[in-house]
Amino acid sequence: MAYRYLGNSGLKISDITYGNWLTHGGQVENEVATACVHAALDHGITTFDTADVYANTVAEQVLGNALKGQRRESLEIFTKVWGATGPKGPNDSGLSRKHILESINGSLRRLGTDYVDLYQAHRYDPETPLEETMLAFADIVRQGKALYIGVSEWTADQLRAGHALASELGIHLISNQPQYSMLWRVIEEEVVPASEDLGISQIVWSPLAQGVLTGKYLPGQPAPEGSRATDAEGSKSVSRYLDDEILTAVQNLRPIAEQVGLSMPQLALAWVLSNPNIASAIIGASRPEQIADNVAASGTTLEQEVLDRIDEAIGHVVERDPSKTDRPTQRPS
Template identity: 45%
Template sequence: MEYRYLGNSGLMVSCLSLGGWVTYGGQVGPEVAQQCMKTAFDLGINFFDTAEVYSGGKCEIDMGIAIRKFGWKRSDLVISTKIFWGGKGPNDRGLSRKHIIEGTDACLKRLQLDYVDLLYAHRPDPDTPMEEIVRAFNHVINQGKAFYWGTSEWSAQQITEAHAVAQRLNLIAPLMEQPQYNMFHRDRVEKEYLPLFKNFGMGSTIWSPLASGMLTGKYNDGTIPTDSRLAIQDNPVMQRLRGNLESEDGRVKIAKVVKLRKVADLLDCTTSQLALAWCLKNPNVSSVITGASKPSQIEENIKALQIVPLLTEEIMESIEEILQNKPAQEYNFRKS
């Protein structure tokens, strides 16, 4: 396993991590979650990601059970959770000081932990003043309930505003952003956030590296496997993604995945491993959050680490020729 510093901090996170999203507490039971987390830990993954909204809090519960069951040393783990959607009450959502503090306490209770390493603002909150948000996250850190705080799917402008507030008040600024990033979703990480990486030393823990499974190639024939996330019927996000898959844009992307398979064959890997390695190639990516409903998927994902050194300039150019979506001419991946 490779470990990378999270932005300009001294914290090291595994470059591949395991997230819970719709899987733990929802798609699979606690026993499978435990098996997946143990496999990940045994393979060197130290970073596990969840959120208060994942499966209505059940994801945190199941991940917390696994942590206790295996008796892992707390310093060997980097645990993150996210605050925004905590319930149906008027103060159970958003980034008010009240919800950040109470929501964090609820997360820790479900995880049965004294603290999390990383605490994210799961989305921006235009209804709460930025100073209130920054002060609240600093309060949680000062209480020892989190070590670092960050953002998820914030704009560069919003993150810059948070840094300005923190600097003015001599407070801790957000260290990391958790954006979507994959071969089909590139603009924010490769263009919009570049000043953040350069000026603030921001880290990034990216999600959906396989574009909700599209980059695995399992949807190439137009069918949805019954054990896949997209087969979940009562999830509005999955319903939207199924619609995207069946759209004209979806068909164009699948055609690109078919071509990417030839590049993967050349490197003797799967398209999933190629897609993960491509994300890891970006020097501004601290960790790639993966999902898994079975331990074997984690074992396959780990093999992507062997593919990163094979992504030569020539291979990267061949990938760009297939994707045809490079957002910024001035941006280039650092050579490995």
């Protein structure tokens, strides 16, 4: 396992992060979830990402239980705030001071820890003054409940504004968590250059494009039984990629992967990690054996000729529009 610094901080994280969106408390039983977490630990993953909104707080609890007995100082535990939780009342979402300060306490209790290494704003909240949000984060850091602050799916301008306020308050905003993969590159034009200037790293989600880059979805054929596309919740996120033109292009990656001695998932993860602004790629798993294949991408270097061949194979179906960064216009309910 390779480790990288997160932003301009002194914190190192594994370049493969284990995340539990859609799986813990949802797609897999708790015993399987625990086995996946233990497999991640066995393969050198030290960084774990969750959010209070996943399975309406249940995912945090499952992760906390799975990590019981581990040396806390050897782990980096990340969670997030913003999404609607609990009974989803008027103050049960967003980035108000009330919601943030109440949410961190709930997350720590469910995770079974006194602090998280990184506390992230899951989305930007246009209905709350940014000053209010960042001051609440600063108070959490000063209380020792979080060591660093991050965000998720913020635009370049939002990152600049948030970083400036964090710096004034004496706290470290060091990361952004956007979607990023061979097929979804909307952060490259604006977010990555801004982040490089600010000393912010990306911890990216969906590096396998919801499983499409594994090559298991074939053009003109039904989705494999038990895949995310056949799951009621998961199908919402994968549907944008289930286009025959995209699926045909993805199959063109198979000989490239074979040439460099990688599986399709390993090639996709190695491609993401070839971007120097990426600190870590988040993987999920419904079976422990998936972990072993994914972590083999850690530390892999792809030559420029391979990167060029990948672009030739799929460049015509890549989404690059920076305006497609996820930007909520109101709080979730």
